[in-house]
Amino acid sequence: MPLFLSLPNELLLLIADNLPACALSKTIQTCRHLHSLLTPRLHRLANEPCDTLPPLHWAASRGHTRLVRYLVQSGHNPDACDAMYQTPLLHAVKAGSAGSVSCLLEAGANAIVEDPLLGGTPLHWATLGGSLEVLGVLLKTPGVSVHCRASGSGTSSRWLELRQLTHILVQGGQSVDRVLRYSAGGTPLHWAARGGQVAVVRALVKAGARVGDLDGEGAGVLHWGVLSGKKEIIASLMKAGARDVPDLYGESAADLAAVAAGWAGFGEIEGVLKSRRAWLRGLFW
Numbered sequence: 001m002p003l004f005l006s007l008p009n010e011l012l013l014l015i016a017d018n019l020p021a022c023a024l025s026k027t028i029q030t031c032r033h034l035h036s037l038l039t040p041r042l043h044r045l046a047n048e049p050c051d052t053l054p055p056l057h058w059a060a061s062r063g064h065t066r067l068v069r070y071l072v073q074s075g076h077n078p079d080a081c082d083a084m085y086q087t088p089l090l091h092a093v094k095a096g097s098a099g100s101v102s103c104l105l106e107a108g109a110n111a112i113v114e115d116p117l118l119g120g121t122p123l124h125w126a127t128l129g130g131s132l133e134v135l136g137v138l139l140k141t142p143g144v145s146v147h148c149r150a151s152g153s154g155t156s157s158r159w160l161e162l163r164q165l166t167h168i169l170v171q172g173g174q175s176v177d178r179v180l181r182y183s184a185g186g187t188p189l190h191w192a193a194r195g196g197q198v199a200v201v202r203a204l205v206k207a208g209a210r211v212g213d214l215d216g217e218g219a220g221v222l223h224w225g226v227l228s229g230k231k232e233i234i235a236s237l238m239k240a241g242a243r244d245v246p247d248l249y250g251e252s253a254a255d256l257a258a259v260a261a262g263w264a265g266f267g268e269i270e271g272v273l274k275s276r277r278a279w280l281r282g283l284f285w
Contacts, residue, residue: 056076097132111141119150219247222238
């Protein structure tokens, strides 16, 4: 390092121009001289698009809280959309960065903006990531309701990818339409149940989420929970008072579980739903 510091400033700046942002950031932290000399270079890089994303969106998607703070203080719009209509807050939530989420909210980011392509507000997406810290930040934000609903735009195909529901239905000899119904109008609790996030389900219930809310097709949280393939999800929801009520098509969560009973792990769910006694025995392990 002493030899490096002995180089003329012009040469140091030339080297800095060829360093990636992460390496430049680490170099700046080594001493005061490099910090004062190279920080303007890092700021310049920070204001340039990266990986096709605008600067603030890129920083949020990588969870770089300090860079997010610098960019919003430099005047970048916290509600601007990228080419995929995503806001920096949606990126930060999906990255699971509580620091970046807090920074953007303090800068006035819209906390209830909905993903126009995949559906869901930041709170919905936070339930999928499983970060209780991000969830807590959002739940404390004025205007954010644990009872908010997603439009469901595009969520069906996304869920099929995440939970391999196509495979489940094919094994059960059913149509994909059976699962496409469970998409619109879901609350964060529906999403957490479907994503298999046990800790998040419990946190949402503790925060006051209603286990009796139905989605746009009359499906309850148990219907969505069945699709996670996790017995713990069903047990937690039933312990909180969820009831297996048929949806608008007359199908109960137990019926849906029966379709997928032949797939690994789903047989237990069917048994839990059909036998209250079996559920009680398995609940207190």
